[in-house]
Every structure is written in structure tokens, then in C-alpha cells.
Amino acid sequence: MKEIVSGNFNIADIAESGQCFRLTPLGRGEYRTVANGRVLTVSHSDAGARLDCDDADYEGLWSEYFDMGTDYSAFSADIPKEDVFLTKAAEFGKGIRILRQDPWEMLVSFIISQRKSIPAIRSSIEQLCDRYGMEIAAGIHAFPTPQALAKLPLERLNACSLGYRSEYVSAASRMVDGGALDLGAIGKLGDEELMGALLSVRGVGVKVAGCVMLFGYHRLAAFPRDVWINRIIDSEYGGSFDAEPYKGYAGVIQQYMFYYARSTAHRPLSFVKACDDRI
DNA sequence: AAGCAGGGGACGT
DNA sequence: ACGTCCCCTGCT
Numbered sequence: 001m002k003e004i005v006s007g008n009f010n011i012a013d014i015a016e017s018g019q020c021f022r023l024t025p026l027g028r029g030e031y032r033t034v035a036n037g038r039v040l041t042v043s044h045s046d047a048g049a050r051l052d053c054d055d056a057d058y059e060g061l062w063s064e065y066f067d068m069g070t071d072y073s074a075f076s077a078d079i080p081k082e083d084v085f086l087t088k089a090a091e092f093g094k095g096i097r098i099l100r101q102d103p104w105e106m107l108v109s110f111i112i113s114q115r116k117s118i119p120a121i122r123s124s125i126e127q128l129c130d131r132y133g134m135e136i137a138a139g140i141h142a143f144p145t146p147q148a149l150a151k152l153p154l155e156r157l158n159a160c161s162l163g164y165r166s167e168y169v170s171a172a173s174r175m176v177d178g179g180a181l182d183l184g185a186i187g188k189l190g191d192e193e194l195m196g197a198l199l200s201v202r203g204v205g206v207k208v209a210g211c212v213m214l215f216g217y218h219r220l221a222a223f224p225r226d227v228w229i230n231r232i233i234d235s236e237y238g239g240s241f242d243a244e245p246y247k248g249y250a251g252v253i254q255q256y257m258f259y260y261a262r263s264t265a266h267r268p269l270s271f272v273k274a275c276d277d278r279i
Numbered sequence: 280a281a282g283c284a285g286g287g288g289a290c291g292t
Numbered sequence: 293a294c295g296t297c298c299c300c301t302g303c304t
Contacts, residue, residue, distance in 0.1 A: 115286040120301045164298050168288090205288045227286065 002058045005047040008072035010095020012044070017096050017259045019215045021109055021122045022129070022143075034129075035101065036061050039137045067097050067218070075252045085236045086253065089260035096255050098218060103183045104176065105143040106216030107201070110208045111168050120161070127160040149173035168203025175201065191219055214251040223250040232261050 011031045015023045023033040030043045040062060041052040053062055063069075076090035108128075113121045125143075132148045133141035149157075150173035157166035175181040186197040194217060198209035210224030223243045225233075233241040243250040 113286080114288065115298080116300085117285050117302070119303085120285085123301075161300070163300060164288095203288070207287060 002051045002053055002055060002062075003045055003047065004049045004051065004066075004068070007048070008094055009048045009066070009097060010044070011042045011049050013093055013095035013259065014097060014099065016263070017093065017255050018118065018262070019211075019255065020099055020101060021118070021125050024122075034136070034140060034142065035065055035099075037134075037136055037142050039140050065100055067100055070097070072097060072252070075249050076256075078246070079253075085232070086256065089256040090253075092263070093256040093259040096252075096259060098214065098220065098252060098255065100218050101215050102143065103187065103212065103216035104146060106212045107172060107176075107183070107198075107204070108143075108149070108169055110211040110215075111172060111201075111203045112162060112165055113211070114165065114203070114205075114208065124161045128157075131156075131160070146173045146176035150177040165203060168201075172201050172203070187217055191221055194219065214254070220249045220251045221247055223254050226258070228258050228261050229254060232257050 011023075012025075012029075014020070015025065015031055020033070022035070023031055026032050026041070028043075030041055033040050033042065038057075038061065043050045043052075051058060051062055072094070076087075076094060079086050079090055081087060109121070109125055112124050116124070128149075129141040129143055132144035132152065134145075136142050149169060152170065152173075154166045154170060157169055162169060172181070176183060181197075181201065186194055189197060191213070194213060195206075195209050198204050198212055199206070204212070207224050207226055210222045213219040213222040214224060233239060243253065246253045
């Protein structure tokens with residue numbers, strides 16, 4: 001058991017921020033994540049969060065995964081007070097951290113995400129993992145390897161509700177498995193070049209590539225624009241938002257905007273009220 | 280039960 | 293730059 005004392009670590013905020021699909025609520029404020037070929041249970045504590053792991057695993061594995069080396073309070077401190085929306089959004093989402101997730105898992109997950117709602121994305125990914133991922137604990141499976149997916153006939157992928165995305169996932173798997181796309185090597189490229197390399201994958205456009213950069217390669221300058229972000233830019237910023245002032249951590253700003261907008265829109269009134277109470 | 284909102288990219292022009 | 297097609301899931 002490892003307790004993390006930080007005002008900038010809230011596992012519920014992280015789970016709802018749209019960056020991960022395998023961090024799931026177990027009830028009673030507990031969450032389970034599957035990453036690094038391991039399973040981890042995380043719960044709230046008064047001071048921050050409680051991780052169900054020992055010191056060695058924390059130091060060797062989870063500290064990195066939860067990006068504990070980054071000071072998130074510094075980001076919100078930089079937001080100008082005149083930007084009322086962003087100031088509120090950052091306060092609301094202050095428990096968000098950008099997880100350091102696996103590039104391969106992010107690539108496939110965000111290819112699948114296109115034209116799907118978050119519950120639908122989660123469902124597809126769970127089916128893929130349950131059927132083709134290695135069992136790492138009772139009933140819990142790791143994300144499938146490129147090799148495992150590369151050899152599947154399209155019908156197997158279709159059966160996981162991938163729809164027209166099956167061909168994209170299959171092709172990407174074969175690219176990575178065959179060495180045509182080296183996810184480790186492109187991680188050494190600069191932001192522009194990395195974007196270019198990701199865009200060369202069929203089924204990957206600017207938005208998906210941005211998500212892979214931000215969540216799989218921890219390129220905090222990436223600012224993926226999805227329908228929620230565009231909606232905010234329209235309603236709060238008159239149709240154009242300049243992420244330039246936040247260069248270096250625009251992706252963190254994106255997360256605050258996304259999480260705040262989704263939490264206040266189309267939710268039960270009780271939830272919205274609870275949100276207001278926190279500000 | 281049935282109707283409907285939700286969600287990016289490829290490709291052709 | 294813009295229009296069209298892809299076509300199913302989860303929620304109400």
C-alpha cells in the first residue's frame with residue numbers, strides 16, 4: 001500500500017478525462033487500471049490517492065506511469081485570471097495527470113475511438129483484451145500485442161465491434177509487427193516528425209495522432225481537437241483558440257477543457273451541482 | 280421497444 | 293476547402 005499526498009492527484013478525474021479506457025471504477029471510490037502488464041487498484045484518500053502496491057513497484061513502475069515527476073500545480077498557476085473559463089476548468093480538473101501509457105495501446109485505442117462514444121470505445125477494447133491479450137490475473141488480460149492482432153482475420157476484429165476500423169487496426173498491427181513502423185524509434189523524433197510518422201498510418205488523422213502523441217509519447221505540447229474542444233472554442237473563444245501561450249503543456253490545458261466541458265454538459269443536475277461545489 | 284445522439288478519417292471533387 | 297460515405301453502440 002502506497003499513499004500519494006498531492007492535491008494534483010485524483011483518480012476519478014483521471015479516469016473521466018478521456019485519456020485512458022482501461023481505468024475502470026469498481027465502486028466505493030475504487031478504480032482498477034491495467035497497464036505495464038500489471039493490475040493496480042487505486043482509491044481516494046484524504047490527502048490524494050492510495051495505490052495497492054509496495055514501495056518497489058511504486059518506484060519502479062507506477063510513479064512513472066502516473067507522471068509523478070511533473071508538477072501539475074505549475075500549469076494552472078500560469079493561466080491568466082482573465083480567462084475565466086480556463087481558470088475554472090483547471091481548478092475543476094486539478095486532479096488530472098497525463099498518464100504515461102504504452103504507445104501501441106494508444107495507437108490502437110485511438111484508431112478505434114473515431115466516431116465512437118467513450119462507452120463504446122471501452123467495450124471494444126475490453127473485447128480485444130479479453131480475447132487476444134495475455135491473462136495476467138484471474139479474468140484480467142493485458143492489451144494484445146501487435147503480433148497477436150496482426151494474425152487475426154478481419155472477422156475476428158469485426159466481432160469486437162470495430163466496424164470499418166478493423167482494417168485500420170489490422171494494417172497497423174502488421175506494420176508494427178513487421179517492423180515497417182517502429183514505435184520505439186519514432187519516439188525519438190521531434191514533435192513535427194513524430195506527427196508525420198503517425199499520420200502515415202491508415203486510419204490516423206490529425207486528431208488521433210495528437211492523442212497518441214499526448215497520451216502515448218507524453219508530448220505535452222500536443223493539443224488534440226475533438227468535438228468537445230471545438231465546441232468550447234466556439235462557445236467560449238469565439239471560434240478560435242490560440243494554444244501557443246501554453247506551448248510546452250497545451251495538452252494539459254486540453255485535458256482541463258475537455259473534462260470540465262463534459263462534466264458540466266449533459267449530466268444529471270445533481271452531478272453538475274456537485275461540480276459547482278468544488279469551485 | 281424504438282428512436283436517437285454520438286463520434287474522425289478517407290477519398291473524390 | 294468541402295461534401296459524402298463509413299454504420300453501429302449505448303442510452304433514454
